[in-house]
Amino acid sequence: MSVVEAKGVWKMYGKLVANQDISFEINEGEFVTFLGPNGGGKTTLMRQIYGELTPTKGEIKVMGKRPSKMLKFMGVVPQEGKPLDSLTAWEHVTLLGMIKGLSRAEASSRGKELLDKMGINPKTRVDDLSGGSKRKVLIISAIISEPKLVILDEPTVGLDPEARREVWKLLLDMKKDGKTIILTTHYMEEAEELSDRIYFVNKRIMMEGSVRELKGKFSEYYEVLNLDTGEKYIVKGEEIRDFLQRSNFRFEVRLPSLEEIYMRLFQ
Template sequence: MNTDTFVLVEVNNVWKLYGKFVANENISMNIEEGEIVALLGPNGAGKTTLVKQLYGELNPNKGEIRVLGSKPTDRGIKKHMGVVPQECEPYGDLTVWDNIYYMARIKGVDKERAKERTKELLEQLELSDKGKTLGRDLSGGLKRRLLISMALVNDPKLIILDEPTTGLDPQARREVWDILLKLKKEGKSILLTTHYLEEAERLANRIYFIYRKIIVEGTPNEVKDKFANWYEVIDYSTGNVYRVKGEDEVKRIIQQLNGKFEVRAPSLEDVYLEVIKSVQGVH
């Protein structure tokens, strides 16, 4: 952790239980100012449970969560958060303008500032031409932009996005990526959960693999360097794929090949699948 950077979120030894079922086990993590942190894990791994504790919908059974030095349930802290929960929809019977404006009012923004913020966000997220469109008539990608606008309306320091691009086509997904990278440049801190490893690798400063507890943490490159101790050699003339360890073994294999071939280092997705598979085998 960079000691010169302010830590917005501290999670210390957090447990969340439902009866005898352990959803989160002794989780510790942090989110620094101006970075994107990604939580990665399969369905049922406890990502959404952890996220709900970070924005105060749930309380941990053990451990402590601090957001800007206080509990996330404190009303004053909620003013500094913007949240897009999983499977959230804008209000279908309200226009895009009204969705943003009334969310600002709900969050305590005064009328004039709410109007200003609505106009600013329509322009920032390229929704100006959709201001009079009803929420239900938007495409999936435009709905996500609107939801992000609603989360940003109080100018939060921390933005929490639970699977923000699930169900979007590749173009809409990349449009959301561009928005998130722009917000990071503006100094916002972002926590996102995702199933898309490419998304985490492209966006996140740091990642956490979670399967009830934290399995792996680090930058995408640190995680790949730690676990990617093999290469794939693809022989295009035969279609054979060889998984080999060490550069000497790679050289030995390619010297035996005729025609086109490719040597590929493992991607973050390859590493993730290996790690999660090994953990699931234990449970």
């Protein structure tokens, strides 16, 4: 079942093109990540998916309807989103749960469960939390009502590696429960770890596929890792045998990483 469908989407601000003829379909239960450079139109596209913006041309449908009519089925963490500093963490997530239709008791119970899971003291005021913990509160507030579609625009910015992995586990648990998740991120490891499919976007869709499919498209190159120094070499397929025969170090040969593919697409 299609949860999000975009057909020929353009978003323009005067002569400035933010999104150019973008089409895609995201199915129920998929985890899809959009990767691209700053200014490449990812956030503009997300804002159209959750209905804050309207396409200049083309259309986006969420579960077959206009995004603005399906907000109660979505959980959103905007890129520039900030929690309400005047509340405690528990008050914040409970309030957002009630706004999304949960009873006070449901929102309170579910909020405390998620805060405990993410290592946040429910009684701590939001303005006393670290930047990373504030991002966690935003994520919890977005998912507390167990929405069918979750849209996360760079949600782990500011989180340390341990906290980032806590968020990953939470998102993967949601995916196992059948939620559909859309992510933007600049962390290649994050995209590789979580995604069923990846779209590389720079105003338009440059390339898409699973991690395996994307690496396969670049399989004419290999990444050779020097195990002694950590140095990496990118070697053409027809040259790999000669390169390895000349190498006087311990090595490991891999298909190109997502980061290497990204660099080749956008630089």
